[in-house]
Amino acid sequence: MDQITIGVLAFVFVGIVSAASADEPKWVVYDGFDGPGKGKEIVLISGDEE
Numbered sequence: 093m094d095q096i097t098i099g100v101l102a103f104v105f106v107g108i109v110s111a112a113s114a115d116e117p118k119w120v121v122y123d124g125f126d127g128p129g130k131g132k133e134i135v136l137i138s139g140d141e142e
Contacts (some may be wrong), residue, residue, distance in 0.1 A: 122134075
C-alpha cells in the first residue's frame with residue numbers, strides 16, 4: 093500500500109474509535125429504591141498494583 097492509503101485508513105480508524113468511545117457514560121448509577129440502600133451513596137475505588 094502506498095502512504096496515502098495508509099494515512100486515510102488510519103484517519104478513518106481513529107475517527108471511528110473516538111466516535112464509539114464518546115457515547116460511554118463516565119459513571120454508573122445504582123438506584124436503591126427500598127431497603128438498606130435507599131438514600132445512600134457508595135463510592136467504589138480500585139487500583140492497579142504492579
